Amino acid sequence: MSYELTIEPLGQTIEIEEGQTILDAALRAGIYLPHACCHGLCATCKVQVSDGEVEHGEASSFALMDFERDEGKCLACCATAQSDLVIEAEIEEDPDAENLPVRDFDGTVTRIESLTPTIKGVWIKLDEPMRFQAGQYVNLELPGGLGSRAFSIASAPSSDGEVELNIRIVPGGQGTTYVHERMQAGEKVRISGPYGRFFVKKSAR
Numbered sequence: 001m002s003y004e005l006t007i008e009p010l011g012q013t014i015e016i017e018e019g020q021t022i023l024d025a026a027l028r029a030g031i032y033l034p035h036a037c038c039h040g041l042c043a044t045c046k047v048q049v050s051d052g053e054v055e056h057g058e059a060s061s062f063a064l065m066d067f068e069r070d071e072g073k074c075l076a077c078c079a080t081a082q083s084d085l086v087i088e089a090e091i092e093e094d095p096d097a098e099n100l101p102v103r104d105f106d107g108t109v110t111r112i113e114s115l116t117p118t119i120k121g122v123w124i125k126l127d128e129p130m131r132f133q134a135g136q137y138v139n140l141e142l143p144g145g146l147g148s149r150a151f152s153i154a155s156a157p158s159s160d161g162e163v164e165l166n167i168r169i170v171p172g173g174q175g176t177t178y179v180h181e182r183m184q185a186g187e188k189v190r191i192s193g194p195y196g197r198f199f200v201k202k203s204a205r
């Protein structure tokens, strides 16, 4: 089941699936909503719901206070639609953003190399090329209930269908420990992306 999500002041209406967050629906439609932690903790993604009902998901009570819920606010990274929605968001136009829609990609790990004692280079051949801007990142899904982790793309946007990730091990970090100690060439992986706005600001030259 899906609903209609209208994003103001853009006036754009997109589809949002049941259980899909507002942020995910927007990014996959190529619409950038401000966000940071994506876990309901930082409030960067707070938007006003001007029509419709949402489920607040894992929004923390300090990032979204009770009175804000009463005012119709929600955290786009956690909130899911319970009806058609209209939201008001603060959207900053970025002249350098290509607004590439986020998508899921299946891929195969082709190579893993130790670049330094603490950094592994991981090369992933994607089933189809992913367009991205230099400086963007992807979410890499890890097996065994580890969830996904965000890693910057180290390869150039021109590298056809293969992305390189440089992954530093985080002491005690389950995700990076998996990559360093257990990930193998030939492993099937899934990534989503591209995410982020930390790209070259050509307009500032």
Ligand code: FES
Residues within 6 Å of the ligand: 034, 035, 036, 037, 038, 039, 040, 041, 042, 043, 044, 045, 046, 063, 075, 076, 077, 078
């Ligand atoms: S991005 Fe941090 S609370 Fe949504």
